[in-house]
Amino acid sequence: xxxxxxxxxxCVRWGIDGLLARxxxxxxxPRLTRGIVRQIKDVAVGDFASLPVNVRS
Numbered sequence: 001x002x003x004x005x006x007x008x009x010x011c012v013r014w015g016i017d018g019l020l021a022r023x024x025x026x027x028x029x030p031r032l033t034r035g036i037v038r039q040i041k042d043v044a045v046g047d048f049a050s051l052p053v054n055v056r057s
Contacts, residue, residue: 003028008028009039024052
């Protein structure tokens with residue numbers, strides 16, 4: 001499942017959480033997301049390091 005949007009560290013992060021809880025692998029194109037405090041690469045490493053979240057260009 002591909003996820004993009006604004007507020008990477010809030011809304012997009014919560015969307016990723018929901019998809020992972022339902023068994024999806026998640027891809028996030030960093031050019032299509034923007035964070036308020038943290039960008040997607042920081043969110044992926046900090047919150048989803050051992051989970052199937054792929055930050056792809």
